[in-house]
Amino acid sequence: MTDDEPTYPTYLKLAELLSLQVPRSSPEHPDELLFITVHQSSELWFKLILHELGKLRDSIANGRVLEAVESVGRVNGLMRIVTAQLHALDTLSPQGFSQFRRNLGTSTGGQSAQFRAIELISGLRDPDYLEYLKSQQPLDPIVERALSQASLPELFAQLLSQRNLAARTLYATDDERELRLLAEGLLSYEQEFAMWRFLHVEVIERVIGPGTPGTGGSLGAKALRDTLGNRFFPELWAVRAEFY
């Protein structure tokens, strides 16, 4: 074996990776490692989801519909994984978390730039939200980049208009099955994302209760319940009603 021949630990940079979980409680609370691990691994999955969303954007922008269908299928699988991880925190007891929560200061998941970038690329761009994001100066480059790019619903709408199609046509006839498959994949993505939001609120209520303010200063679960109705693809949802 040569010196630069990779091994499992060197290829994966395991020494660095496994040195990054650093509890702040002293003496160390036995549940802080769980809390850190679920957050860090969520960020790793967010990184991959962002990467895959970039590929999905390219496929849609270039009219490669079946490639986009495959791509959104992968993103949906990744979303299910990141959502499933939240269940690990169901086992965090309220009394246990209260013992190390003070060490978090004002840090909060609301500061996750990757999560914000995912929301932006997925199409969450209402004026209030954009104003809130832009007030968080300096903007993280990941957020800035997402803001400068067309969102998934914008790209999908462009694709339909290039082909002189309306969303309704995809459902009213069987002539555009591939595009309909993509539309349905995007709706499934929206559902997977909503599942994350829902389970996250459930975890918060389970661990700190429904009315306890967050470390980031929000009204906690109460405030996040308002985000459960957010829609990335309102047109694709609305088209259903046109058949009734």
Ligand code: HEM
């Ligand atoms: C015990 C577990 C958790 C609790 C008690 C909790 C609590 C909260 C609270 C209260 C907020 C609202 C902002 C604030 O005032 O702080 C929030 C936002 C957020 N948290 Fe968590 N969280 C937990 C786990 C997680 C995990 C595992 C992740 C994964 C990365 C995460 C990511 C986020 C994100 C992205 C937001 C912003 C959501 C939005 O604005 O729509 N949280 N969290």
